[in-house]
Amino acid sequence: MKSYTLYILIAILAVFQIIISNRLASYGRKISDISVKTNEILLENERIKKNIASSSAILTLTKRAEDLGFTKQAEIFYIDEQYPVAQNSF
Amino acid sequence: MWRSRLIFTFFLLWFFLVIGKLFYWQVLSYNKLAAAADKQHFISFTLPALRGDILASDGSILVTNQPAYLVWAEPPKVEGKKRLTDVLSNVLKMPQASVSAILDTSNALWVPLARRIDEDTVNTLKQQNLAGIGFEKMGKRYYPEASMSAQILGFVASDNIGDDKGYFGIEGSYDKELRGRDGFLRQEKDPYGFPIVIGEGERIDPENGRNVVLHIDKIVQNSIETKLKKGIEKFGAKAGSIIVMEPATGAILGMASYPSYDQSSFSEYDKELYKNPTVATSYEPGSTFKSIVMASAISEKVVTPQTETDEEGPVKISGYEIRTWDNKYRGRINMTEILQHSSNVGMVFVGEKLGKDKFLDYLEKFGFGQSTGIDLSDEQVPNLRPVNQWREIDLATATFGQGIAVTPIQMIRAVAVLANGGKLVEPHIVSKIIDSFGNETEIKPKVIRQVITPHGSKVITEMLVQSVIGGEAHYKIPKGYRIAGKTGTAQIPVAGHYDEQKTIASFVGYAPADNPKFVMLVTITEPTSSPWGSETAAPLFMDITSDLLAYYKIFPSP
Numbered sequence: 126m127k128s129y130t131l132y133i134l135i136a137i138l139a140v141f142q143i144i145i146s147n148r149l150a151s152y153g154r155k156i157s158d159i160s161v162k163t164n165e166i167l168l169e170n171e172r173i174k175k176n177i178a179s180s181s182a183i184l185t186l187t188k189r190a191e192d193l194g195f196t197k198q199a200e201i202f203y204i205d206e207q208y209p210v211a212q213n214s215f
Numbered sequence: 216m217w218r219s220r221l222i223f224t225f226f227l228l229w230f231f232l233v234i235g236k237l238f239y240w241q242v243l244s245y246n247k248l249a250a251a252a253d254k255q256h257f258i259s260f261t262l263p264a265l266r267g268d269i270l271a272s273d274g275s276i277l278v279t280n281q282p283a284y285l286v287w288a289e290p291p292k293v294e295g296k297k298r299l300t301d302v303l304s305n306v307l308k309m310p311q312a313s314v315s316a317i318l319d320t321s322n323a324l325w326v327p328l329a330r331r332i333d334e335d336t337v338n339t340l341k342q343q344n345l346a347g348i349g350f351e352k353m354g355k356r357y358y359p360e361a362s363m364s365a366q367i368l369g370f371v372a373s374d375n376i377g378d379d380k381g382y383f384g385i386e387g388s389y390d391k392e393l394r395g396r397d398g399f400l401r402q403e404k405d406p407y408g409f410p411i412v413i414g415e416g417e418r419i420d421p422e423n424g425r426n427v428v429l430h431i432d433k434i435v436q437n438s439i440e441t442k443l444k445k446g447i448e449k450f451g452a453k454a455g456s457i458i459v460m461e462p463a464t465g466a467i468l469g470m471a472s473y474p475s476y477d478q479s480s481f482s483e484y485d486k487e488l489y490k491n492p493t494v495a496t497s498y499e500p501g502s503t504f505k506s507i508v509m510a511s512a513i514s515e516k517v518v519t520p521q522t523e524t525d526e527e528g529p530v531k532i533s534g535y536e537i538r539t540w541d542n543k544y545r546g547r548i549n550m551t552e553i554l555q556h557s558s559n560v561g562m563v564f565v566g567e568k569l570g571k572d573k574f575l576d577y578l579e580k581f582g583f584g585q586s587t588g589i590d591l592s593d594e595q596v597p598n599l600r601p602v603n604q605w606r607e608i609d610l611a612t613a614t615f616g617q618g619i620a621v622t623p624i625q626m627i628r629a630v631a632v633l634a635n636g637g638k639l640v641e642p643h644i645v646s647k648i649i650d651s652f653g654n655e656t657e658i659k660p661k662v663i664r665q666v667i668t669p670h671g672s673k674v675i676t677e678m679l680v681q682s683v684i685g686g687e688a689h690y691k692i693p694k695g696y697r698i699a700g701k702t703g704t705a706q707i708p709v710a711g712h713y714d715e716q717k718t719i720a721s722f723v724g725y726a727p728a729d730n731p732k733f734v735m736l737v738t739i740t741e742p743t744s745s746p747w748g749s750e751t752a753a754p755l756f757m758d759i760t761s762d763l764l765a766y767y768k769i770f771p772s773p
Contacts (some may be wrong), residue, residue: 128267141429145686146413149412150405150412152412153404153407153409153410153411153412154406156410156412157277157409157410168282168352171280171281171282172281172282172334173279174276174279175279175281175282175357175359177276178275178276178279178357179274179359180358181359182360182361182362183360183401183434183437184360185359201765203695203770212511
C-alpha cells in the first residue's frame with residue numbers, strides 16, 4: 126500500500142509540473158509584450174522630456190514674452206524702505 | 216586466416232575513421248557548433264545605457280537625449296533598388312551615388328546607411344514599407360537652448376568603433392560619468408522567438424549615465440552671449456569673450472565666446488571653433504595686469520596707495536623707451552593715480568620697488584604659468600619665460616601686461632584673488648554629479664593658497680574702485696554701486712613685433728566691490744570702432760554689470 130501511495134504522489138506531481146510548465150510556456154509571449162510596452166513608454170518619456178525642455182528654453186520663453194507684449198525694462202527703480210509707498214492717515 | 220585479418224583491418228580502419236570524425240565535430244568544431252546552437256536556442260542583445268543630461272544651475276536642461284535611429288539595409292533583401300535609392304536619398308538627404316554605393320556592397324548581409332536620424336524622418340521611411348530596410352534605436356543629443364554655451368558643452372560623436380563619445384567641453388571632460396554602462400541580456404527562446412520563463416538566461420541591467428549639474432546660470436549665460444554678440448557687431452571686432460565667476464568659490468556662472476558654433480551640426484564648422492578660447496587661447500593682458508602687479512606690491516608693503524613717484528617723461532630701460540599710453544606726463548603721482556591714469560611709467564616704478572624675484576614669485580602665486588584646474592579638457596597653459604631669461608626690459612613691460620601671455624581663465628582667477636580676501640581658488644564649471652539612483656556627489660570649492668593678505672585685498676579693491684570712478688574714460692557706471700575694475704588695451708604681437716593698429720581691448724572687475732557677488736572679464740579682439748578698452752570692453756562690462764546687479768537683487772546704496 127505504501128509503495129502505491131508514493132507512485133500516486135509522483136504521478137500527481139508530474140501532472141502538476143506539466144500543467145505549470147504548460148502555463149509558463151505561454152508567459153514568454155506576455156513577457157515579450159510587456160517588454161515592447163516598456164520600451165514604448167520609455168520612448169514616450171524621452172519625447173515628453175524633450176518637449177518640456179524645449180518649452181522651457183529661454184529662446185521659447187523670450188519669443189512667448191514678446192508675443193504677449195512684454196518688453197525689456199528700460200530702467201529699474203528701487204524703493205527705499207525708509208519711505209513706504211503708502212501711509213495711513215487718520 | 217588472411218581473410219579474417221583483412222576484415223579485422225577493415226573494421227579497425229572504420230573505427231579510427233569514426234573516432235576521427237567524432238574528434239573533428241566534438242573538439243575541433245566545438246566552438247562553431249556551440250555558437251550555432253546558442254544562436255538557435257538563445258537571444259542576446261545589448262541593453263543600451265542612456266547618456267546622462269547636462270543641467271544648468273537651476274536644474275533646467277542644457278543637454279538631453281532625443282529619440283533617434285540607425286537606418287540600416289540588408290542588401291540581399293532589397294527590392295526595387297532604383298526606387299529605394301530615390302526614396303532614401305530624398306528622405307535622408309544623402310547623395311544618390313552614396314546610397315547606391317552602400318546598397319551595392321555585394322558581400323555584405325547588413326550595412327548601416329545613416330546614423331542619428333530623427334523620429335519624424337524614420338516614420339516617413341516606415342510609411343514607404345521599404346523591403347530590406349530596418350531601424351535600430353540609438354542615442355542623439357538634444358539642445359533646447361540651441362547653440363547657447365556650445366563651447367562649454369562640447370558635443371557627442373562616434374569614436375573609431377562606432378560608439379558614442381563626448382568631445383570637447385563638458386561632454387569631453389565628463390564623458391565617463393555621462394556615458395554610463397551598457398547592460399546585456401541573454402535568454403533562452405522558444406521556436407517563435409519568445410523568451411522561455413523557466414529557461415536559462417543572464418541579465419545585466421544597464422547603468423544609465425550620470426547627470427552633470429553646472430554652476431552655469433542660464434539667465435546670465437544668455438545675457439552675456441547676447442550682449443557679447445551685439446558688442447562685437449557694434450565695435451566691429453573680430454572676436455571676444457566674457458567670463459563671469461563667483462570670486463569666493465571659483466564657480467563659473469557664465470562663459471561666452473565669439474565666434475562659436477552650433478553643436479547640433481558641429482561637422483559644418485571649422486574645427487578650430489570647437490576649442491573654448493577662454494581656456495584654450497592666450498593673449499597679452501595689457502593694463503588689466505597692472506591690478507595684479509600693484510596688488511603684489513601693496514601686499515609686500517613696498518608701496519602704499521599714497522606712495523608717490525615722478526612721471527616726468529618716458530623711462531629708458533636697456534635702450535628701450537617706455538611711454539604713457541597718451542604720451543602725457545603728470546609730474547608727481549601716487550599709486551592710486553597710476554591706476555586711474557593707467558600709467559606705464561608709474562608701473563615701471565612699482566615693478567622696480569617689488570624687484571624681479573618678488574615679481575616672479577607673485578606671478579607663480581597668482582597661478583600664471585600653471586593650469587587653473589578648471590574642469591574643461593581643452594585648457595592650454597602658456598609658458599612663462601624661464602627665471603634666468605628675464606631681462607630688465609621684460610620685467611618693465613610685464614608690469615603693464617605686455618610681453619607676458621595669459622589665458623582669460625588665468626586672468627579672471629587672479630583678479631578673483633583681489634576680490635575675495637586674497638585667496639587663489641580653483642575655477643569649476645560643474646557643481647555636482649547625480650547618478651541614476653539620485654545620489655549626489657558635490658564638487659566642493661577648492662582654495663589653493665593665500666596669495667595676498669586680506670588687508671592688501673581691501674586696499675587694492677579701494678584703489679580699483681577709484682580707478683573706475685576717476686579713470687580716463689567716462690563710461691556709464693551703474694549708479695549707487697561701488698565697482699572695482701581696470702581697463703586694458705594690449706597691442707597684439709605679430710611676427711616678432713607689435714602691430715601698430717590691432718589691439719585686444721579688455722576690462723576686468725568685480726561688484727559690489729565690498730562684498731563681490733561676481734568677477735567678470737570682458738575681452739574684445741581687434742575692435743575697429745576704437746582700439747581702447749575704455750571705449751569698448753568697459754562700456755560692455757558696465758552694461759552687463761547693471762543687468763547682473765538687478766538679477767541678483769543687489770540694491771544700490773542710497
